[in-house]
Amino acid sequence: QLLALLGSAYLQNRDYAKGSEYLQKAAQIAPDAANIRTQLALSRLGEGKAGEAVRELQGLVDLGQDVLQADLLLVQAYLQQKDYDKAITAASELVKKKPDDPVAHNLLGGAYLAKGEDKKARSEFERALRLNPDFSTPALNLALLELKAGNRNAARELYEKIVAKEPGNLGALLRLAGLAEQAGQSEQTLRWLEQAWDKNPASLEAGLALIGQYQAANLNVKALNVARGLEAANPEHPAAQRALGLALLADGRPDDAVKTFRKLAELQPQSPEPWHLIALTQARSQKFKEAAEAISRALAIQGDYLPSLVARVELQAQQGKFAEALTGAKALQKQFANLNVGYRLEGNLYVRQKDFTKALAAYQAAYAKTPDSQTVLMLAGAQQVTGDSEAALKILRDWLTAHPDDVQVRTRLAAELQRLGRREEAIAEYERLAKREAVDEGSGAITLDRGLQQADTLLVQAYLQQKEFDKAIAAAKDLTEKRPNESGAFNLLGAVYLAQGDDQAARAAFDQALKLQPNHVPAQMNLATLDVKSGNRAGAQLRYRQVLERDPDNFAALIRLSALLGRTDESLRLLEQAWNRRPDSIDVGLALAQEYTNRGDKDKALTVVQNLEKVKADDPRVVRAMGLTQASNGKTTEAIASFQKLASLLPQSPEPWYLTAMAQSAAKNVSAATKSLDKALAIQNNYLPALVAKVQLQQQGQEVDQALEGVRHIQALYPDQITGYVLEGDLHLRQKEFAPAVEAYQSAYAKTPNNQTATRLANAQWQAGDREAALATLRQWLTSEPKDNRARLQYAMYLQESNRKTETITEYEQLAERLPDNPIVLNNLAWFYYETGDSRALRYAERAHDKAPDNPEVADTLGWILVQRNEALRGLEFLEKAADKLPDQPSVRYHLAAAYAKLGRKDAARQALEKLADVSAFPEQEEARKLLESLRQ
Numbered sequence: 001q002l003l004a005l006l007g008s009a010y011l012q013n014r015d016y017a018k019g020s021e022y023l024q025k026a027a028q029i030a031p032d033a034a035n036i037r038t039q040l041a042l043s044r045l046g047e048g049k050a051g052e053a054v055r056e057l058q059g060l061v062d063l064g065q066d067v068l069q070a071d072l073l074l075v076q077a078y079l080q081q082k083d084y085d086k087a088i089t090a091a092s093e094l095v096k097k098k099p100d101d102p103v104a105h106n107l108l109g110g111a112y113l114a115k116g117e118d119k120k121a122r123s124e125f126e127r128a129l130r131l132n133p134d135f136s137t138p139a140l141n142l143a144l145l146e147l148k149a150g151n152r153n154a155a156r157e158l159y160e161k162i163v164a165k166e167p168g169n170l171g172a173l174l175r176l177a178g179l180a181e182q183a184g185q186s187e188q189t190l191r192w193l194e195q196a197w198d199k200n201p202a203s204l205e206a207g208l209a210l211i212g213q214y215q216a217a218n219l220n221v222k223a224l225n226v227a228r229g230l231e232a233a234n235p236e237h238p239a240a241q242r243a244l245g246l247a248l249l250a251d252g253r254p255d256d257a258v259k260t261f262r263k264l265a266e267l268q269p270q271s272p273e274p275w276h277l278i279a280l281t282q283a284r285s286q287k288f289k290e291a292a293e294a295i296s297r298a299l300a301i302q303g304d305y306l307p308s309l310v311a312r313v314e315l316q317a318q319q320g321k322f323a324e325a326l327t328g329a330k331a332l333q334k335q336f337a338n339l340n341v342g343y344r345l346e347g348n349l350y351v352r353q354k355d356f357t358k359a360l361a362a363y364q365a366a367y368a369k370t371p372d373s374q375t376v377l378m379l380a381g382a383q384q385v386t387g388d389s390e391a392a393l394k395i396l397r398d399w400l401t402a403h404p405d406d407v408q409v410r411t412r413l414a415a416e417l418q419r420l421g422r423r424e425e426a427i428a429e430y431e432r433l434a435k436r437e438a439v440d441e442g443s444g445a446i447t448l449d450r451g452l453q454q455a456d457t458l459l460v461q462a463y464l465q466q467k468e469f470d471k472a473i474a475a476a477k478d479l480t481e482k483r484p485n486e487s488g489a490f491n492l493l494g495a496v497y498l499a500q501g502d503d504q505a506a507r508a509a510f511d512q513a514l515k516l517q518p519n520h521v522p523a524q525m526n527l528a529t530l531d532v533k534s535g536n537r538a539g540a541q542l543r544y545r546q547v548l549e550r551d552p553d554n555f556a557a558l559i560r561l562s563a564l565l566g567r568t569d570e571s572l573r574l575l576e577q578a579w580n581r582r583p584d585s586i587d588v589g590l591a592l593a594q595e596y597t598n599r600g601d602k603d604k605a606l607t608v609v610q611n612l613e614k615v616k617a618d619d620p621r622v623v624r625a626m627g628l629t630q631a632s633n634g635k636t637t638e639a640i641a642s643f644q645k646l647a648s649l650l651p652q653s654p655e656p657w658y659l660t661a662m663a664q665s666a667a668k669n670v671s672a673a674t675k676s677l678d679k680a681l682a683i684q685n686n687y688l689p690a691l692v693a694k695v696q697l698q699q700q701g702q703e704v705d706q707a708l709e710g711v712r713h714i715q716a717l718y719p720d721q722i723t724g725y726v727l728e729g730d731l732h733l734r735q736k737e738f739a740p741a742v743e744a745y746q747s748a749y750a751k752t753p754n755n756q757t758a759t760r761l762a763n764a765q766w767q768a769g770d771r772e773a774a775l776a777t778l779r780q781w782l783t784s785e786p787k788d789n790r791a792r793l794q795y796a797m798y799l800q801e802s803n804r805k806t807e808t809i810t811e812y813e814q815l816a817e818r819l820p821d822n823p824i825v826l827n828n829l830a831w832f833y834y835e836t837g838d839s840r841a842l843r844y845a846e847r848a849h850d851k852a853p854d855n856p857e858v859a860d861t862l863g864w865i866l867v868q869r870n871e872a873l874r875g876l877e878f879l880e881k882a883a884d885k886l887p888d889q890p891s892v893r894y895h896l897a898a899a900y901a902k903l904g905r906k907d908a909a910r911q912a913l914e915k916l917a918d919v920s921a922f923p924e925q926e927e928a929r930k931l932l933e934s935l936r937q
Contacts, residue, residue: 075087075090075091075094075107075110075111078090078111079110079111079114084111084114084115085115087111087114087115088108088111088112088115090111091104091107091108091110091111092108094107094108095108100131101131102127102128102129102131102132102135102138103128103135103137105124105125105127105128105131105138106124106125106128106135106137106138106141108124109121109122109123109124109125109128109138109141110141112124113141113144113145118145118148118149121141121145122142122145124138125138125139125141125142125145126138126142129142134165136162136165136166136169136171136172139158139161139162140158140159140162140169140171140172140175142158143155143158143159143162143172143175146158152179152182155175155179156176156179159172159173159175159176159179160172160176163176163195167195167199168195168196168199168200170196170199170200170203170205170206173192173193173195173196173199173206174192174193174196174205174206174209176192177189177192177193177196177209180192181213184483185483185485185486186213186216186217186488187486187487187488187516187517187520188485188486189213190210190213190214190217193206193209193210193213194210196209196210197210197226201229201233202230202233202234204230204234204237204239204240207226207227207229207230207233207240207243208230208239208243210223210226211223211226211227211230211243211247214226215246215247215250219551220247220250220251220252220553221251221551221552221553222551223247223250223251224244224247224248224250224251226247227240227243227244227246227247227248228244228247230243230244231243231244231260236267237267238264238267238268238271241260241261241263241264241267242261242264242273242274242277244260245257245260245261245264245277245281246277248260249281249284251553251582252581252582252583252584252585254281254282254284254285257277257281258278258281258282261274261275261277261278261281262274262278264277265278270301271301272297272298272299272301272302272305272308273298273307274298275294275295275297275298275301275308276294276295276298276305276307276308276311278290278291278294278297279291279292279294279295279298279308279311279315280311282294283311283314283315283318284615285615286614286615288315288318288319291311291315292312292315295308295311295312295315299312304335306332306336306339306341309328309332309335310332310341310345312328313325313328313329313332313345313349314345314348316328317348317349317352322349322352322353325345325349326346326349328345329342329343329345329346329349330342330346332345333346338369338370339369339370340365340366340367340369340370340372340375343362343363343365343366343369344362344363344366344374344375344378346362346365347359347360347362347363347366347378347382348378350362351382354648354651356382356385356386357386359382359385360379360382360383360386363375363378363379363382364379366378366379367379367395371399373399373403373406373408373409376395376396376399376409377408377409377412379392379395380392380393380395380396380412380416383395384416389416389420392416393413393416393417396409396412396413396416397413400413407433410429410432410433411429411433411458413429414426414427414429414430414433414458414462415458417429418462418465423462423465423466426462427459427462427463427466430458430459430462431459433456433458433459456475456476456479456492457492459475460472460475460476460492460495460496463475464496464499469496469499469500472496472499472500473493473496473497473500476489476492476493476495476496477493479492479493480493485516486516487512487513487514487516487517487520487523488513488520488522490509490510490512490513490516490523491509491510491513491520491522491523491526493509494506494507494508494509494510494513494523494526495526497509498526498529498530503530503533503534506526506530507527507530510523510526510527510530511523511527514527519550521547521551521554521557524543524546524547525543525544525547525556525557525560527543528540528543528544528560531543532564537564540560540564541561541564541565544557544558544560544561544564545561548561553578553581553582555578555582555585555587555588556587558574558575558578558588559575559587559588559591561574562574562575562591562595567595567598567599571595572595572599575588575591575592575595576592578592579592579608583611583615584612584615584616586612586616586619586621586622589608589609589611589612589622589625590609590612590621590622590625592605592608593605593606593608593609593612593625593629596608597629597632602629602632602633603633605629605632605633606629606630606633609622609625609626609629610626612625613626618649620646620649620650623642623645623646623649624642624643624646624656624659626642627639627640627642627643627646627659627663628659630642631662631663631666636663636664636666636667637667639663640660640663640664640667643656643657643659643660643663644656644660646659647660647679652683653683654680654681654683654684654687654690655680655687655689656680657676657677657679657680657683657690658676658677658680658687658689658690658693660673660676661673661674661676661677661680661690661693662693664676665693665697670697670700670701673693673697674694674697677690677693677694677697681694686717688714688717688718688723691710691713691714691717692714692723692727694710695707695710695711695714695727695731696727698710699730699731699734704731704735707731708728708731711724711727711728711731712724714727715728720751721751721752722748722751722752722756722757725744725745725747725748725751726744726745726748726756726757726760728740728741728744729741729742729744729745729748729760729761729764730760732744733763733764733767738764738767738768738769739768741764741768742761742764742765742768742770745757745760745761745764746761748760748761749761749777753781753784755781755785755788755790755791758777758778758780758781758791759778759790759791759794761777762774762775762777762778762794762795762798763794765777766798771798771802774798775795775798775799775802778791778792778794778795778798779795782795787818789815789818789819792811792814792815793815793824793825795811796808796811796812796815796828797828799811800828800832805832805835805836808832809829809832809833809836812825812828812829812832813829815829816829816844821851822851823848823849823851823852823855823858824848826844826845826847826848826851827844827845827848827852827855827857827858827861829844830842830843830844830845830847830848830861830862830865831845831861834861834864834865834868841865842862842865842866842869845858845861845862845865846862848861848862849862849878856881856882856884856885856886856889856892857882857886859878859879859881859882859885860878860879860882860886860889860891860892860895862875862878863875863876863877863878863879863882863895863899864879864895866878867879867895867898867899867902870902872899872902872903873903875899876896876899876900876903879892879895879896879899880896882895882896883896890916890919890922890924890925890928891922891923891924893912893915893916894912894913894916894922894924894927894928895924896912897909897912897913897916897928897931898927898931900912901931901935906935909931909935910932910935910936913928913931913932913935914932916928917932
C-alpha cells in the first residue's frame with residue numbers, strides 16, 4: 001500500500017518514470033490488485049510506453065474482472081499506438097460485456113472515430129445518448145462529427161444543449177468559444193470563455209484561453225487577474241507561471257514579471273525559454289546588461305535556441321551596436337541556411353539605419369530563401385519606402401494569387417492602394433475581405449477569422465473617406481444582419497451615423513450595442529462623446545466613471561474624463577495615479593505632461609516626458625512631446641534638436657520640419673526657420689500649417705508683397721477654407737489698410753460664419769470708422785449664436801465706447817449671468833450701474849474684486865464707488881493700490897485726489913491734481929480742474 005501511495009503521488013505530479021517504478025514494485029507484491037495495475041498502466045501511458053501499458057491492461061481484462069477503467073485505458077493505449085483495429089476489437093468486447101453501458105458505446109464510437117469510420121462512430125455515440133440522454137461525452141463527440149462534416153450550426157446547437165444542461169461543461173464551452181472566434185464574434189467568444197473560467201476556476205485550458213482573449217482586447221488588468229487566479233490554482237505548472245509573467249509584463253510590471261519568469265526557470269531548468277522571456281523583459285526596461293546576461297543563460301542551456309539568437313541581434317541594435325548586430329544577423333544566415341530569419345534581421349537593421357536600398361536587397365534575399373506572409377509584407381514596405389510603389393503592389397498581388405485567403409496581406413494591399421489614392425481599387429479589396437464568409441455560415445466551406453471583422457471596419461472607413469455615407473451605412477447594416485447579436489457591429493453602425501452627423505440614429509445604434517452587452521466599452525465611450533456634443537457633460541462624466549469602475553486602467557476613458565473635469569484637483573489626481581501605475585504608458589504620460597503645462601508647472605511636465613523618453617526614446621509621439629515641452633520651457637536649442645530627430649523618425653511627414661521652424665522662429669533665427677518650412681513643403685507642398693507660417697514670417701519681416709503672394713497661393717489651394725482670407729485680412733490690418741482688410745474678412749465670413757470671422761470682421765469695420773457696420777456684424781452673429789460670450793463681450797465694449805448705456809447694461813447683464821466669475825464683466829457692469837445710479841453697483845464691484853483682487857482697474861472701480869457712497873476711508877485703500885499699479889492713468893489719479901479731498905487731506909489732493917494739469921484730455925478733466933480750483937481757495 002505504501003509503494004502504491006508513493007507511485008500515485010508521483011503519477012499525480014506527472015513524474016511518470018518514478019510513478020511506474022513504485023507501482024511496478026507494488027504490483028509485484030499484489031498482482032491481483034486491479035487498482036494498482038490500472039494506475040501502473042496509466043503511468044506507462046504517461047511515459048509514452050503504450051506497449052507495456054497494453055500488456056498490463058490486457059492482463060487485467062483477461063482476468064475477467066469488472067474493471068471498466070482497465071478497458072478504457074486499454075483502448076486508449078491501442079489508440080496511442082495507432083492500432084485502431086485492436087482498439088475497436090477491445091471496445092467491442094467491452095460492449096458485449098456491457099451492452100447497456102453508454103460509456104462502452106461511447107468508447108467504441110471513439111475508436112471508430114479515430115480510424116475515420118464516421119458513420120459507425122455516429123451510430124455508437126447516438127446509442128450511448130439513447131441509453132443516457134444526460135451523458136455529455138457522446139454529445140461532445142457527435143458535435144465533433146458535425147464539425148468534421150462542416151456543419152458548424154449543428155455542432156453549435158449540440159454544444160449549446162450540453163451547456164444548457166451542464167453550465168460548467170468545459171469541453172462544450174471551449175468549443176463554443178472556438179466557434180465564436182472563428183466567426184469573428186469576439187464578444188461572444190469572451191462570454192463563453194468567461195463562463196468556462198467562472199465554472200472551472202482551476203482549468204489551465206480555460207484560463208489560458210481567456211487570458212489570450214483579454215490581452216487581444218487590451219484588457220490587461222482582467223487578463224492579469226485571471227493569470228493570478230490560474231497561478232494560485234496551479235502554482236507548480238509552467239504554463240500558469242508563463243501566463244502570469246506575460247500578463248504582468250503586458251500590464252507594465254516588468255520587475256514582477258522577471259520574478260515570475262525566474263520561478264518558471266526553476267520549474268523548467270532544462271528549458272531556455274524562461275531566460276529568453278527574462279531577456280525580453282529586461283530589454284523592454286532598457287536594462288541591457290541584465291538582458292544580455294539572460295540571453296547568455298538561455299543559450300548556455302541550448303546553444304542553437306533561435307529566439308534568443310534573434311533577441312541578441314535585436315538587443316545589439318537597440319543599443320546602437322550596428323556592426324555587431326549585422327555580424328550576428330549574417331551568422332544566423334549561415335547557421336540556419338534553410339531559414340530566412342537572418343536576412344529579415346539584416347533588412348530590419350538597415351531600416352533602422354535608414355539605408356532602405358540595402359534593406360530592400362536583404363528582404364529580397366529573405367523572400368527568395370523562404371517566401372512567407374511576413375517577408376512579403378516587409379519586402380513590400382521596403383519597396384514602398386524606396387519609391388517603387390508599383391513593385392510593392394505587384395509583390396502583394398503575386399502573393400495573393402497563390403494565397404487568396406491571406407487576410408493580412410490583402411489588408412495591406414488595400415491600405416497601400418488607399419494611400420496611393422486609388423480608392424476604388426482599395427474598396428474592391430476591402431469588399432473581398434468582407435465577403436469571404438460563405439452565404440451559409442453553417443456550411444463550413446469558409447471560416448470567418450478574426451481579420452474579417454477588421455475588414456468590415458476598413459471597408460466602412462474607406463467609404464467614409466470618400467464621404468460615401470450611404471455605402472458606409474449599407475456595409476455597416478450588412479454586418480449587423482450577419483452579426484445580429486454582436487454589439488460591435490451596432491457600434492460600427494453608430495460610428496458611421498456619427499460621422500454622417502445623424503446623432504439620433506447614432507445614439508440608437510450605440511444603445512442597441514449596450515442592450516446586447518451592457519458593459520460594451522466602445523459604445524459607452526461613443527455615447528459619452530454624443531453627451532458632450534449635446535452639452536450633457538455630467539452624463540458623459542458618468543459614463544466614463546462607469547467604464548473606469550470596471551476597468552481602472554482604461555486610459556482612454558480616464559484621459560477623456562480628466563479633460564471634462566478641467567483644471568481641477570480630481571483631474572490631476574486621476575492622471576497622476578494612472579502615471580504611478582503605468583509609468584511606461586505614452587498616452588497617460590503625454591496627458592499628464594500636457595496637464596502640468598496647462599497649469600504652468602513646466603518643470604514637472606518636462607520630468608514626465610524625460611521619464612517617457614527613457615523607455616520610449618524613439619517613439620515619435622514621445623520625441624514630439626519632448627520638443628514641445630522643451631520649447632515651452634524656453635529651451636529652444638534642445639527643442640530644435642528634438643524636432644530634427646522627429647524628422648528623421650518620420651521622413652515622410654512635413655510636421656517635424658514645421659515644428660523645427662516654429663522653434664527656430666522663437667529663437668529669432670528667421671533664415672533657418674524659412675529653410676525648415678521649405679523642407680516641410682518639399683515633403684508636402686500643400687501642407688497648410690507651413691504655408692501659413694511662411695506667410696507670417698514674411699509679414700513679420702515686412703515682406704508684404706511676398707506675404708500677399710503666399711496668401712493668394714493658399715486661397716487658390718484651399719478656396720473653400722477661410723484660412724487664406726483671414727490671413728489676408730490680418731496682413732492688410734497690420735498695414736492699416738482697413739478697406740481691403742474688411743473685404744477679406746467679409747469673404748471669410750461669407751464662407752464660414754463663426755466666432756473668428758465675425759469678431760475679426762467687426763474689429764476691422766470698427767477700426768475703419770464704420771461703427772454701425774461693426775455693431776451690425778456682431779448683432780447678426782449673436783442672433784444665430786446667442787451663447788457666444790466672447791463676441792457678446794466685444795459687442796458690449798463697442799456699445800460702451802458708443803456711449804449707448806442702456807444697451808450696454810443689457811449686454812453686460814446677460815454676460816454676468818453666463819460668466820458669473822469673469823471679473824472684467826462684473827467690473828464693467830458695476831461701473832455702468834454706478835453711472836446710472838443703480839444700487840447694485842457696489843455689490844458687483846465687490847464681486848469683481850473677490851475674483852481679481854490684484855487687478856488695478858477693478859480696485860479703481862470699487863474704490864471710486866465707495867468714495868461716492870461717502871465711504872472715502874475704505875475707498876482710499878483700493879484707490880491707492882490702483883494708483884500704485886497704474887501711475888500713468890489720469891482717471892485713477894483723479895479718483896485718488898478726490899478721495900483725499902473728501903477726507904480733508906487737501907495738500908495731498910492738491911499735489912495729485914496739479915500733476916494732472918498738463919495731462920492731455922481724459923474723461924474727468926473738467927471735474928479735476930474744478931476740484932483743484934476749490935482746493936486753492
